[in-house]
Amino acid sequence: MPELPEVESVRRIMERVLKGRRIAKAEVVPDDIMQFGQNPLTIQEALEGKLVTAVGRHGKYWWLELEEKPWLYGHLGMSGWIRELGAPTMRLKEHGNAPLDDETGRPRFLKLLLETEEGGRIAFTDGRRLGRMWLSSDPTQDDRLTKLGPDAYTALPELDALIAILKKRKAPLKALLLDQGLFAGVGNWIADETLYHARLSPKRLGSSLTPQEVAQLRKALVDVLDHAVRVDADYEQFPEDWLFHHRWGGSKGTEFIDGKQIVREPVGGRTTAWVPEIQL
DNA sequence: CTCAGTGTTCAGTG
DNA sequence: TCACTGAACACTGA
Numbered sequence: 001m002p003e004l005p006e007v008e009s010v011r012r013i014m015e016r017v018l019k020g021r022r023i024a025k026a027e028v029v030p031d032d033i034m035q036f037g038q039n040p041l042t043i044q045e046a047l048e049g050k051l052v053t054a055v056g057r058h059g060k061y062w063w064l065e066l067e068e069k070p071w072l073y074g075h076l077g078m079s080g081w082i083r084e085l086g087a088p089t090m091r092l093k094e095h096g097n098a099p100l101d102d103e104t105g106r107p108r109f110l111k112l113l114l115e116t117e118e119g120g121r122i123a124f125t126d127g128r129r130l131g132r133m134w135l136s137s138d139p140t141q142d143d144r145l146t147k148l149g150p151d152a153y154t155a156l157p158e159l160d161a162l163i164a165i166l167k168k169r170k171a172p173l174k175a176l177l178l179d180q181g182l183f184a185g186v187g188n189w190i191a192d193e194t195l196y197h198a199r200l201s202p203k204r205l206g207s208s209l210t211p212q213e214v215a216q217l218r219k220a221l222v223d224v225l226d227h228a229v230r231v232d233a234d235y236e237q238f239p240e241d242w243l244f245h246h247r248w249g250g251s252k253g254t255e256f257i258d259g260k261q262i263v264r265e266p267v268g269g270r271t272t273a274w275v276p277e278i279q280l
Numbered sequence: 281c282t283c284a285g286t287g288t289t290c291a292g293t294g
Numbered sequence: 295t296c297a298c299t300g301a302a303c304a305c306t307g308a
Contacts, residue, residue: 077287127305128304128306130303130304171299178287271285282308284308289301291302
């Protein structure tokens with residue numbers, strides 16, 4: 001679930017709680033499956049006592065900028081989430097991160113806990129443990145970040161540039177939208193939602209699009225991202241007519257949207273929900 | 281008990 | 295070298 005709008009909402013939460021404040025205590029919970037770039041103690045020591053000067057995001061990656069390097073970088077993977085403890089816990093169920101504390105009184109699946117001198121607390125949890133966290137003093141040397149294309153929300157290529165890019169690509173649109181080197185931050189539901197609004201089949205090859213179709217695609221992506229980011233990725237505030245609200249319905253039965261059948265099948269390597277009747 | 285679903289990485293193919 | 299495909303990764307929740 002954590003795609004660009006979700007990560008942006010998480011970035012804003014961290015910015016509100018941490019920016020301009022000093023980290024009094026940092027706790028990294030050891031985990032042999034989740035990928036830590038350094039050992040937990042090293043990460044803790046790099047964070048404790050440091051002033052947070054900014055919180056950044058590119059695609060689905062986020063980072064904490066500290067008064068001195070190294071900085072902390074992270075990715076939520078498929079099931080990671082970040083929230084403020086002690087704050088209202090909206091939407092947690094939808095994200096698979098039960099707000100329920102275990103016997104220790106801490107969140108389940110806790111991986112990182114930060115506390116500011118003022119008492120603000122930020123928790124990074126990850127049930128399926130495919131998230132990542134690492135320290136970096138020089139992100140320009142980090143493959144994970146340098147391989148990213150422009151952020152789909154803040155730096156989407158202009159129409160002419162996009163036309164030129166897609167003209168050279170033979171992969172299906174679904175795969176192209178998911179390519180982080182092209183549209184950093186786009187994930188499975190955003191790709192499907194975008195194609196639905198653009199009325200384009202996920203199977204169309206990039207090179208097959210007319211300039212007008214590229215324009216439709218670009219506009220749909222901008223609209224979806226703008227709205228999702230504006231409402232802080234609160235799914236309940238997504239418009240009723242978005243595919244989002246219908247794509248998962250009844251895992252078995254056929255679902256319909258506006259009277260048209262939603263088909264679910266793998267395209268570009270991922271489960272794709274689309275409406276063949278109107279997506280051509 | 282089985283299996284879908286989530287994003288990135290890596291091996292393999294053309 | 296590049297574009298692309300598909301599997302693996304680990305786990306939860308249905």
